[in-house]
Amino acid sequence: xxxxxxxxxxxxxxxxxxxxxxxxxxxxxxxxxxxxxxxxxxxxxxxxxxxxxxxxxxxxxxxxxxxxxxxxxxxxxxxxxxxxxxxxxxxxxxxxxxxxxxxxxxxxxxxxxxxxxx
Amino acid sequence: xxxxxxxxxxxxxxxxxxxxxxxxxxxxxxxxxxxxxxxxxxxxxxxxxxxxxxxxxxxxxxxxxxxxxxxxxxxxxxxxxxxxxxxxxxxxxxxxxxxxxxxxxxxxxxxxxxxx
Numbered sequence: 001x002x003x004x005x006x007x008x009x010x011x012x013x014x015x016x017x018x019x020x021x022x023x024x025x026x027x028x029x030x031x032x033x034x035x036x037x038x039x040x041x042x043x044x045x046x047x048x049x050x051x052x053x054x055x056x057x058x059x060x061x062x063x064x065x066x067x068x069x070x071x072x073x074x075x076x077x078x079x080x081x082x083x084x085x086x087x088x089x090x091x092x093x094x095x096x097x098x099x100x101x102x103x104x105x106x107x108x109x110x111x112x113x114x115x116x117x118x
Numbered sequence: 119x120x121x122x123x124x125x126x127x128x129x130x131x132x133x134x135x136x137x138x139x140x141x142x143x144x145x146x147x148x149x150x151x152x153x154x155x156x157x158x159x160x161x162x163x164x165x166x167x168x169x170x171x172x173x174x175x176x177x178x179x180x181x182x183x184x185x186x187x188x189x190x191x192x193x194x195x196x197x198x199x200x201x202x203x204x205x206x207x208x209x210x211x212x213x214x215x216x217x218x219x220x221x222x223x224x225x226x227x228x229x230x231x232x233x234x
Contacts, residue, residue: 031220033222040226041157041207041226041227041229042226042227043209043224043227045221045222045224048220048221050220055220056220056221088161090163092163092222094220094222096220106153106165106168107153107165107222108165109155109162109163111161111162112161112162112163114161
């Protein structure tokens with residue numbers, strides 16, 4: 001019954017490898033996000049999709065490529081992994097903010113994927 | 119300028135005491151929402167409380183309350199009767215109404231330790 005799920009939960013891999021992280025939400029939300037949380041716990045937005053369309057694309061190396069096959073899924077593929085990619089990656093989802101005013105709907109986060117690049 | 123500023127990297131509180139975690143924000147949008155999240159050592163992000171810019175009253179959720187001072191652009195989280203399980207990182211976040219990107223801006227977090 002998990003609202004936002006991510007797989008895998010842990011990912012240990014060698015430098016230079018390519019890996020993917022999958023995210024699924026069953027909340028009926030139309031917006032999904034990827035965040036990176038570094039060792040200092042700082043949360044950095046990477047991407048956001050609204051109805052399968054990319055709407056936020058922060059300064060992220062182009063080795064990172066998000067893919068949204070449908071509104072309920074947002075996957076993250078990382079090419080040529082580097083040591084600095086080691087972090088926790090969170091997927092989140094929310095409703096779109098209402099045009100007439102801010103939506104009180106929060107983001108719901110997945111459990112995180114702990115990526116360690118050796 | 120930072121959208122969300124949390125100036126307390128770490129805080130300590132005695133069990134059963136109240137504690138205030140500071141958060142200031144920066145926006146020119148009249149419509150916005152403010153959120154607090156808790157991240158325990160297990161790593162998950164837990165939504166705690168929400169305050170809308172047009173809300174007249176301060177938000178409360180159980181032992182959590184939000185001290186919203188619009189003119190000062192502050193949205194401090196107050197935890198009453200602290201418990202050992204409150205030890206965690208706490209993040210303040212903001213969402214602007216006109217932001218079509220639906221972006222949430224996060225602060226750098228405050229690490230709270232509850233002392234028995």
